[in-house]
Amino acid sequence: MHPSALQIRDFTYDLPEEKIARYPLEQRDQSRLLLYRNQAFTEDTYRNIDRFLPEGALMVFNQTRVIHARLLFRKPTGGRIEVFCLEPDNRYPDVQTAMLQQGEVYWKCMVGGAAKWKEGQVLELEQEHADAPKVFAALHERAEGVYILHLYWPASDTTFAEVLHQAGKVPLPPYLNRDAEQADEHRYQTIFAREEGSVAAPTAALHFTDEVMQSLAEKAIDAAFVTLHVGAGTFKPVKSETMEGHDMHAEWIEVTAPLLETVMNRLALDKPVVAVGTTSCRTLESLYWIGVRLIRKENIDFAGIAMPQWYPYENPSDIPATTAFRALLDYLQSTPLSKLVTRTQIIIAPGYSFRVIAGMVTNFHQPQSTLLLLVAALVGPSWRDIYTYALEHGFRFLSYGDGCLLWKK
Incomplete structure (x- = not known):
C-alpha cells in the first residue's frame, strides 16, 4: 500500500499530560533506555547503551545547533508582536549563508498577532540591555502560509546569528507549555551542537555525554556526523484523514565527502549503521535516494528540494546502498564544493523500505505525528506494543523524556 x-x-x-517530561533529568545519560528486539523488552539507561550495540557499528548523529528563534517586537503603539524565525528566505543558498548576513536579512517567520501589524509599520525588537543593538522588522510579503520579514539592524558588522544569540529566546516545543529558562540554554542543545540553524533540538542525542561516547569508542563503535536543520514542521500536526493530504515539511541537510565515504565503507563491511534520532535517519535515507537519482541521471534541484516527499514509493529501486553512496560521493568530488547542501522532503512511513540504517535511537513521539509514522515504518505494528510498555512502566515522553533503541523489523 502506498503510504499516502x-x-x-x-x-x-x-498520552496523559503527566507522562510528558517538562524538564530534563539533571544528568543526561541517566535517562532511561527501552530496548526492543525479537518481541522482547529490556530496560537500562543511556549510560550503558554500548552494551546493546555490536562492535564495529556506526552511530550517526545530527550536529545541528538550535538558534534563539523566538523574538519579541514592540509596535510604535506599545503592543507586542511575537516572531518565530523558521528558515531563511529562498534568496539564500543555505542556512549558514543566511545566518552570516550582516546588517539585514530576509527570513520566513510565523507571526503571533499578525492581524494587528499594519502594512508599512516598522517594529523594534525588545531588548533586555540598554546597550544592545537596535533591531527592526518590516513585513515583506506573505508566502506559503508564513510571513517573510525584512529584519535589519544599524550595526552592519553584526551577523544575524549574533543578533539571534543576543536577543532571541530558546524555542522550546509548544507541548512543554512553559517559557525557556536559563538551564535550557545548555540542556536543549546536544554536546555535538555545532552548525546553527535548527528551531528544535535533535532530541535523541540529548542523552549522550562524553562518558557515553568514550564507552562507545572503547567498543570500536564509531561516531559520524550529519547536519539536518530541524524546522518547526517537525511539530506540524497531520490534519488530513489520510497522509495523501499532508504536505511534508522540507528541511536543510548538509553532508561532507568524508561522511559519505564513512557510511559507504561501513555498509560495504556489512556493519550496522544506527541513526541517532529521526533527523539523522531522514538524512541518511535521503542520501541513498539522491544517489539513486544521480545514477538514473535525473535532473535534481539541489538548490531547492533534492528529495521530494513521495519519490521512494513512486520510483522503486534495487540499487545497493553502497552503489548509491558511491555515486553521491563521486558527484560531490567532481564539484568544487566541500559539502552537499540541499533540502529533503522525504516522508518515511509504513511501506518504506530502509536502505541505510539497521537501527535507530529515538525518543517517544507525539500521537498522530510523522515522527511516529517513521517509528512504525522501522518496527512495524509493534510500535504500539513498545509505546504501551513505555506508558505502563513509567517512561517519560517527548523532547526531554526517555528513549529507546529500535532495530529494523
Whole structure:
C-alpha cells in the first residue's frame, strides 16, 4: 500500500499530560533506555547503551545547533508582536549563508498577532540591555502560509546569528507549555551542537555525554556526523484523514565527502549503521535516494528540494546502498564544493523500505505525528506494543523524556 493511503487515526494513542517530561533529568545519560528486539523488552539507561550495540557499528548523529528563534517586537503603539524565525528566505543558498548576513536579512517567520501589524509599520525588537543593538522588522510579503520579514539592524558588522544569540529566546516545543529558562540554554542543545540553524533540538542525542561516547569508542563503535536543520514542521500536526493530504515539511541537510565515504565503507563491511534520532535517519535515507537519482541521471534541484516527499514509493529501486553512496560521493568530488547542501522532503512511513540504517535511537513521539509514522515504518505494528510498555512502566515522553533503541523489523 502506498503510504499516502494511510489513515492517521491508526497512529494514535492516549498520552496523559503527566507522562510528558517538562524538564530534563539533571544528568543526561541517566535517562532511561527501552530496548526492543525479537518481541522482547529490556530496560537500562543511556549510560550503558554500548552494551546493546555490536562492535564495529556506526552511530550517526545530527550536529545541528538550535538558534534563539523566538523574538519579541514592540509596535510604535506599545503592543507586542511575537516572531518565530523558521528558515531563511529562498534568496539564500543555505542556512549558514543566511545566518552570516550582516546588517539585514530576509527570513520566513510565523507571526503571533499578525492581524494587528499594519502594512508599512516598522517594529523594534525588545531588548533586555540598554546597550544592545537596535533591531527592526518590516513585513515583506506573505508566502506559503508564513510571513517573510525584512529584519535589519544599524550595526552592519553584526551577523544575524549574533543578533539571534543576543536577543532571541530558546524555542522550546509548544507541548512543554512553559517559557525557556536559563538551564535550557545548555540542556536543549546536544554536546555535538555545532552548525546553527535548527528551531528544535535533535532530541535523541540529548542523552549522550562524553562518558557515553568514550564507552562507545572503547567498543570500536564509531561516531559520524550529519547536519539536518530541524524546522518547526517537525511539530506540524497531520490534519488530513489520510497522509495523501499532508504536505511534508522540507528541511536543510548538509553532508561532507568524508561522511559519505564513512557510511559507504561501513555498509560495504556489512556493519550496522544506527541513526541517532529521526533527523539523522531522514538524512541518511535521503542520501541513498539522491544517489539513486544521480545514477538514473535525473535532473535534481539541489538548490531547492533534492528529495521530494513521495519519490521512494513512486520510483522503486534495487540499487545497493553502497552503489548509491558511491555515486553521491563521486558527484560531490567532481564539484568544487566541500559539502552537499540541499533540502529533503522525504516522508518515511509504513511501506518504506530502509536502505541505510539497521537501527535507530529515538525518543517517544507525539500521537498522530510523522515522527511516529517513521517509528512504525522501522518496527512495524509493534510500535504500539513498545509505546504501551513505555506508558505502563513509567517512561517519560517527548523532547526531554526517555528513549529507546529500535532495530529494523
